[in-house]
Amino acid sequence: MHAMTDLPAWQALMARRAAIERFDLRAAFADDPTRWTRFQLRFEDMLVDYSKHLIDGPTFDLLLDLARQAEVEALRDAMFAGEAINITEGRAVLHTALRNRSGRPVLVDGADVMPEVTVVLERLRKFSEAVRSGAWRGFTGAAITDIVNIGIGGSDLGPHMVCRALRAFADGPRAHFVSNVDPAHLVDTLADLDPRTTLFVIASKTFSTQETMTNAGAARAWLVAALGDEGAVGRHFVAVSTNEQAVRTFGIEPANMFGFWDWVGGRYSLWSAIGLPIALAVGFERFGELLVGAHAMDEHFRSAPLAANLPVVLGALGVLYGNVLGWGSHAVIPYDQRLDRFTAHLQQLDMESNGKFVGRDGQRVRWATGPVVWGEPGTNGQHAFFQLLHQGTRRVPVDFLVAARPSIAEAAMLGPEGMALVEDAHRKLLANCLAQAEALAFGKTHAEARVELERQGLDGGRLEHLLPHKVFEGNRPSTVVLYPELTPRRLGSLIALYEHKVMVQGAIWNVDSFDQWGVELGKALAGEILPELAPDAPPAVGHDASTRGLIDAIRHLA
Ligand code: G6Q
DSSP, X not given: OOOGGGSHHHHHHHHTHHHHHHOOHHHHHHHOXXXXXXXXXXXXXXXXXXXXXXXXXXXXXXXXXXXXXXXXXXXXXXXXXTOOOBTTTTBOOOHXXXXXXXXXXXXXXXXXXXXXXXXXXXXXXXXXXXXXHTOSBOTTSOBOOEEEEEOXXXXXXXXXXXXXXXXXXXXXXXXXXXXXXXXXXXXXXXXXXXXXXXXXXXXXXXXXXXXXXHHHHHHHHHHXXXXXXXXXXXXXXXXXXXXXXXXXXHTOOGGGEEEOOTTSOGGGOTTTGGGHHHHHHHOHHHHHHHHHXXXXXXXXHHHSOGXXXXXXXXXXXXHIIIIISOOOEEEEEEEOGGGTTHHHHHIIIIIIHHOXXXXXXXXXXXXXXXXXXXXXXXXXXXXXXXXXXXXXXXXXXXXXXXXXXXXXXXXXXXXTTHHHHHHHHHHHHHHHHHHHHHHHHHOBOHHHHHHHHHHTTOOHHHHHHHGGGGOBOOOXXXXXXXXXXXXXXXXXXXXXXXXXXXXXXXXXXXXXXXXOHHHHHHHHHHHHHXXXXXXXXXXXXXXXXXXXXXXXXXXXXX
């Protein structure tokens, strides 16, 4: 195990730090006509442009050296080999096995897990096809029109994001997602649904998470009250879990339970039976294409040399900003409306994986770890937080994700002019995306701003007054990830790219990217306060004065 700051490449990067801070993208592009081709990677039909980063050849090489010296490759290989790289939980990390299409066995403790993976996939196929075809019917004999996934965190964000991303392909029951224990979430969702045609998927690895079990209980009460028979539960509830006993206790037969394994982390679980809502909404075949796309990225990650390895390159660039330059956040802005939950999924993936201050050696790390990941789709963000990206005092690297062409599905809805309208709107989307990346990188100098104001007819004091506000200092880095069109396969590759990028960074920072003790704390703490909020509970004792006071105030106000 290493300390990042002891690695020779880190020290060399530190020695270059002043030069990196002075790095000028305008000059870099002017001096090197090959820069755009030099700093880009292609993966299948996806293009990743990272030429607008604050790197030259030597800096880039040092970042890769850092990844090499941090033994990223060894940890990667150990992950694919099924070693227990989640060291605090003593577990293998094998979401890659869930989408393994190579025919190679994947061994955990000497046993190949692939046969079990195949069995569960086959069950998902059969079940999703039965629901979609109408062969599976509700208690009253009606076919299922709506599914409600009840789950939270990893049992919600991934499938929810994918179902939204693949709306152009949705041809099955409508998928809804309820996660929050705030009763408004469930109630608002159920308000538009018919219990006779609604299927609930209770998704919980542990089947004990407070929010999920509370919502599942309330959903069952709603269904039984409406259909007037406890027996209806069996036709309207299925479970995705690793906890068969708890599923049975809830009243769901094991035949209607889809399992997965403790080597699948929650935030990496959309590829497992947790992806059931995806298979229901877009069909098992397209769910399979999603897995194929992710597998292709897995193969790239395990075999491409570091300098051409997308997750390694993107991970290393993040280390440049987070560690060498000390920036604290990272924006992911899809210019792709259907990726409107993509950043939310990434927030969990990245912040839960690498938001750690203790290293794999049990020591407090002496360097920054995971950034704050945030973002909203463009162009909306342009009318909101982009001000800070362009002219704020904090600098934030940005990932732009954008499709070269619109989805044909939209065009048909808009009448005979549909295709032309959609193409026009999509070109505007693309123009905005590219313009933002360009403006961030190259800014607007004093001289340029002056010329612009003069052209607008300003001069004298008015011009001088406005001038400093019209300057954009530029040198704000971004990556553009361009793909032809958002398809299940492409989406699978994109998600897997970020999964592996997070792993690469965790390896460099020497943290266990696969545990989540911070989440476990939250699960335990609320349990202590809950009984103290009951109307007839004695006054709260213990806690701090603020928490006690708030408990008291809630009881008076409730
Ligand atoms: C993910 C985390 C966490 C988890 C939820 C739900 O990696 O462990 O987000 O997915 O807390 O847990 P259950 O699936 O057990 O309900």
